[in-house]
Amino acid sequence: MKAVVLAAGQGTRMRPLSESVPKPMLPVADRPLAAHTVDAAVDAGADEIVLVIGYEGETVRNYFGTEYRGIPVSYAVQEEQAGTADAVNAARAHIDGPFAVLNGDNLYDQAAIDQLFDACPAVCAIEVDDPSNYGVLSTAADDPDLVTEIVEKPADPPTNLANAGAYAFPAEAREWLEVPASERGEHEITDVVARVIDEYNVTPVSLERWLDVGRPWELLEANEWKLGELEGRIDGDVSEDARLEGSVVVEAGATIEPGVVIEGPALIREGAEVGPNAYVRGATLIETDAEVGHAVEIKNSVVSRGTSVSHLSYIGDSVLGRNVNIGAGTNVANLRHDDADIWFTVKGERVSTGRRKFGVVAGDEVKTGINTSLTPGLKLEAGATTMSGETVERDR
Ligand code: TTP
Known part of the structure; x- marks a missing residue:
């Protein structure tokens, strides 16, 4: 399965650290942040990595090159940061079968990413105390292994299961990437996930540990991990x-x-x-x-x-x-x-x-x-x- 890794973001919340170094290339232990994501995909068995780049994209390209750990790497350029669905859509020409999508600024536990790749169609979820700032997943009352709904940032979250930005999509989802802009003006991957949930049995994969690295102290936390x-x-x-x-x-x-x-x-x-x-x-x-x-x-x-x-x-x-x-x-x-x-x-x-x-x-x-x-x-x-x-x- 190909893995599309999103690394086109500007990382505005990470300023001033992301001014000269794009956020996916900030140091986390012995590698850039995005290399941990790419490694998770490679270790889970990805046979090709497609990196979506934009802001300071050449730095990302120079690091990963055309082959990384023996796996071919290709690039899709997202011209304007118009949202996560738009970012995956930029990689559409590279997609020719079931595909995984991972955020290039998230750290995941490996066991969950392995399971995600095996369980396609699937979505990673993490239990959080306050999910109101996330996409929130619901599962069937009689089947906790079946996702029934995803709602973006609900005022009254139906569960504590937050969408953790890692997905395994069926090949057909390639045709569903052009979603309308949301209220905040972005084309969101949540809408693609919602369509997949409607048409397929989607499995929730629980993460034991996850970190979304968006702000400077989260870079410290990433390094602590x-x-x-x-x-x-x-x-x-x-x-x-x-x-x-x-x-x-x-x-x-x-x-x-x-x-x-x-x-x-x-x-x-x-x-x-x-x-x-x-x-x-x-x-x-x-x-x-x-x-x-x-x-x-x-x-x-x-x-x-x-x-x-x-x-x-x-x-x-x-x-x-x-x-x-x-x-x-x-x-x-x-x-x-x-x-x-x-x-x-x-x-x-x-x-x-x-x-x-x-x-x-x-x-x-x-x-x-x-x-x-x-x-x-x-x-x-x-x-x-x-x-x-x-x-x-x-x-x-
Ligand atoms: P975000 O963290 O929402 O965006 P960002 O990385 O630009 O950071 P900030 O909000 O501080 O400006 O993005 C989540 C992931 O999706 C991240 O890996 C970057 C990626 N992304 C794109 O590749 N293209 C996009 O248009 C957007 C919005 C995000």
């Missing part, structure tokens, strides 16, 4: 005076200097330099060519390619974009005194991250002056700077 699955391995240059505990991967070409303590899960990528005397706590990703220097503590964070945290700093529960420079003595607060959840600005609106601990999100090329204090839930746009000694309490 996938770094936690890595098996420790030392291929780089590790000083005898460094201490590595738990699952730690040091890739070839990475350097760990004396006095460093790393408590996994942690991944130190090729060309990264850690130490001397740095303390890295899991789940942390130190990307290619990043630098973590003397007396720096990094906890549960993503430090992107080319970023330097050179001296005397604390970074916790944060995502630093590419080529960020953190001045000596910069400290991140990641917890409020009242222990309340940390809020963050997404597309101009304040939303709760649902996390008690969350630090800062810094876009590419941010520079902080020495002794900068950064408050929890702060967003620094790409290229933003802070003065030495500043306490930054508002996004900039």
Whole structure:
């Protein structure tokens, strides 16, 4: 079965991280986010991957090429982001039989994707406390293995089963991809699923674990999940005076200097330099060519390619974009005194991250002056700077 993977989105809720790197290519452990989706499809037995690309699509194309893990990869370009059904429709010329559709920004548990491919027509579902923001699935009263309805974002959800953005469609669904625009002006795949439910017996496949990676803290959560699955391995240059505990991967070409303590899960990528005397706590990703220097503590964070945290700093529960420079003595607060959840600005609106601990999100090329204090839930746009000694309490 071919798998169509949707990776054309702009990732506006992920800004500023998605400004230079399209969301599907943001780092999750040792691969871009979308590679985890493609891997799930390949492991479930997909015989071809069709990637729907759009925003910054060349970056996606350059990564996957024309063959990935021995499976042919082809591309369909979605010119305008007109919705998920429109995205699959862009791939229509590639579809010639039953086909799977997966969101390129979702992490799934593998067993469910295996089952999805076997059970076609099928749709993945996850039980959530409040499904009102999702497509909600109903099943037959006398047969929990038969989907009877899907309703998009209902005010009064009939069940707790949320649509998790993974589908196995019969070949005929290829002809049903041109659906009218919904109230929010998008051509939604939910309408295609509804038609398949009307005409076929569709099986719900329950996911044990699922993550829709849309906002910056979900990128942290994605890394918490996938770094936690890595098996420790030392291929780089590790000083005898460094201490590595738990699952730690040091890739070839990475350097760990004396006095460093790393408590996994942690991944130190090729060309990264850690130490001397740095303390890295899991789940942390130190990307290619990043630098973590003397007396720096990094906890549960993503430090992107080319970023330097050179001296005397604390970074916790944060995502630093590419080529960020953190001045000596910069400290991140990641917890409020009242222990309340940390809020963050997404597309101009304040939303709760649902996390008690969350630090800062810094876009590419941010520079902080020495002794900068950064408050929890702060967003620094790409290229933003802070003065030495500043306490930054508002996004900039
Ligand atoms: P969304 O997360 O709804 O959209 P997005 O990724 O652009 O993010 P944002 O809302 O922050 O701007 O999309 C779900 C999946 O579908 C995701 O994998 C991207 C993909 N997609 C397309 O490929 N084309 C589209 O037109 C849309 C709307 C989504």
